[in-house]
Amino acid sequence: MIIGKVISNVVSTRKYEGLQGYKFLVIQPTYGSNKDYIVAADEIGAGIGELVLVSQGSPAQFALKRNAPIDAVVVGIIDSEPNIKE
Amino acid sequence: MIIGKVISNVVSTRKYEGLQGYKFLVIQPTYGSNKDYIVAADEIGAGIGELVLVSQGSPAQFALKRNAPIDAVVVGIIDSEPNIKE
Amino acid sequence: MIIGKVISNVVSTRKYEGLQGYKFLVIQPTYGSNKDYIVAADEIGAGIGELVLVSQGSPAQFALKRNAPIDAVVVGIIDSEPNIKE
Amino acid sequence: MIIGKVISNVVSTRKYEGLQGYKFLVIQPTYGSNKDYIVAADEIGAGIGELVLVSQGSPAQFALKRNAPIDAVVVGIIDSEPNIKE
Amino acid sequence: MIIGKVISNVVSTRKYEGLQGYKFLVIQPTYGSNKDYIVAADEIGAGIGELVLVSQGSPAQFALKRNAPIDAVVVGIIDSEPNIKE
Numbered sequence: 528m529i530i531g532k533v534i535s536n537v538v539s540t541r542k543y544e545g546l547q548g549y550k551f552l553v554i555q556p557t558y559g560s561n562k563d564y565i566v567a568a569d570e571i572g573a574g575i576g577e578l579v580l581v582s583q584g585s586p587a588q589f590a591l592k593r594n595a596p597i598d599a600v601v602v603g604i605i606d607s608e609p610n611i612k613e
Numbered sequence: 614m615i616i617g618k619v620i621s622n623v624v625s626t627r628k629y630e631g632l633q634g635y636k637f638l639v640i641q642p643t644y645g646s647n648k649d650y651i652v653a654a655d656e657i658g659a660g661i662g663e664l665v666l667v668s669q670g671s672p673a674q675f676a677l678k679r680n681a682p683i684d685a686v687v688v689g690i691i692d693s694e695p696n697i698k699e
Numbered sequence: 700m701i702i703g704k705v706i707s708n709v710v711s712t713r714k715y716e717g718l719q720g721y722k723f724l725v726i727q728p729t730y731g732s733n734k735d736y737i738v739a740a741d742e743i744g745a746g747i748g749e750l751v752l753v754s755q756g757s758p759a760q761f762a763l764k765r766n767a768p769i770d771a772v773v774v775g776i777i778d779s780e781p782n783i784k785e
Numbered sequence: 786m787i788i789g790k791v792i793s794n795v796v797s798t799r800k801y802e803g804l805q806g807y808k809f810l811v812i813q814p815t816y817g818s819n820k821d822y823i824v825a826a827d828e829i830g831a832g833i834g835e836l837v838l839v840s841q842g843s844p845a846q847f848a849l850k851r852n853a854p855i856d857a858v859v860v861g862i863i864d865s866e867p868n869i870k871e
Numbered sequence: 872m873i874i875g876k877v878i879s880n881v882v883s884t885r886k887y888e889g890l891q892g893y894k895f896l897v898i899q900p901t902y903g904s905n906k907d908y909i910v911a912a913d914e915i916g917a918g919i920g921e922l923v924l925v926s927q928g929s930p931a932q933f934a935l936k937r938n939a940p941i942d943a944v945v946v947g948i949i950d951s952e953p954n955i956k957e
Contacts, residue, residue, distance in 0.1 A: 528723070528738040528770055530709065535695040537616065539666055541657060542689030543676045553695050559735035563645035564697065566614040566666060571713060580711055580738060582768040585671040585757040585843070585929070590715045590768035596668040596676035596688045598614055602768045603714030609707040609725050611736065621867040623788065625838055627829060628861030629848045637838070639867050649817035650869065652786040652838060671757070671843040671929070682840040682848035682860045684786055700895070700910040700942055702881065731907035743885060752883055752910060754940040757843070757929040762887045762940035774940045775886030781879040781897050783908065793953040795874065797924055799915060800947030801934045811953050821903030822955065824872040824924060843929040854926040854934035854946045856872055
């Protein structure tokens with residue numbers, strides 16, 4: 528998983544039907560040099576600015592009620608910043 | 614998923630038979646430092662210049678009618694640019 | 700797999716229920732130029748500062764008792780630093 | 786998928802038996818900043834210098850007659866260079 | 872797959888039981904700009920300094936006798952350096 532900050536919502540009206548009902552968030556990795564944005568489905572209710580845990584790839588399917596073409600999911604909200612000195 | 618812009622079509626006449634009938638688009642990630650092009654199958658009908666949501670890896674299979682050796686699929690067209698300040 | 704050092708714990712109270720009971724660690728790759736942090740589940744009992752072997756993606760599921768949306772797992776603790784001259 | 790150019794053959798006599806009978810090609814991505822070589826199985830008959838479409842990861846299995854430890858496959862030969870201005 | 876050179880062994884006594892009996896090697900990609908080390912399971916018997924073919928992700932499972940949390944496997948030993956001019 529990676530730790531990232533919720534930056535924005537993403538709205539898509541014309542989308543694959545398996546994506547209906549999901550909320551999608553733009554997440555930016557918080558630590559390290561790779562700051563490339565990830566769009567993740569969220570059913571936990573993370574808010575803009577919160578630190579979250581994002582799971583990617585096939586394992587992310589296990590957070591969904593039914594299989595869908597979603598490759599990243601918010602699986603947790605971080606309680607407090609981990610002790611990372613950069 | 615990543616957010617990218619549709620740049621071009623890709624035409625391949627000699628291809629694996631499981632790819633017949635799909636339209637393939639070259640997508641460039643819109644945000645972040647990684648601007649490397651991805652070729653994704655599209656059945657939604659995204660046009661050149663549109664912002665789309667691309668799902669990659671095994672989960673992308675769930676957007677296909679039958680399994681195929683396709684590792685990226687356009688799963689949505691973005692309504693408006695998300696609020697990302699770079 | 701990659702070799703990394705355990706940097707910190709990560710605590711998440713509001714999380715997907717399939718993640719209950721797992722301990723999550725922030726791991727930093729030890730060798731090479733990519734030093735981007737990975738959050739991995741740990742059931743072996745790795746401590747802060749230890750060198751560990753982390754497996755990523757779908758194969759990491761085979762270290763779990765039941766499927767969960769976890770994309771990285773600590774699968775071993777390294778006995779001694781491998782002979783890598785950088 | 787990515788678009789790449791066929792650079793060379795790769796010959797391996799001592800190999801896992803599931804790889805017997807496949808031809809392996811070194812492919813270099815044509816566009817973008819990541820030019821790192823990929824070795825892909827080819828059953829389409831791509832020649833040195835041709836532009837090809839490469840599918841990676843688990844989805845590549847759907848181009849194989851039987852499952853094998855192959856993580857990249859040439860799935861198509863590109864008719865003409867796509868309209869990408871770099 | 873990627874082509875890499877065998878750099879070192881890795882020994883882990885405290886490890887997930889599904890990893891018992893495997894030999895693990897540190898591999899460095901030989902060509903391209905990404906030189907980040909990969910730890911791969913080896914059952915072919917590759918020696919330090921040899922050029923090998925490494926398969927990553929879920930497809931690597933097809934080289935194993937039973938499923939295990941292993942995300943990279945040495946699937947072949949390269950006969951001679953491919954014709955890559957860097």
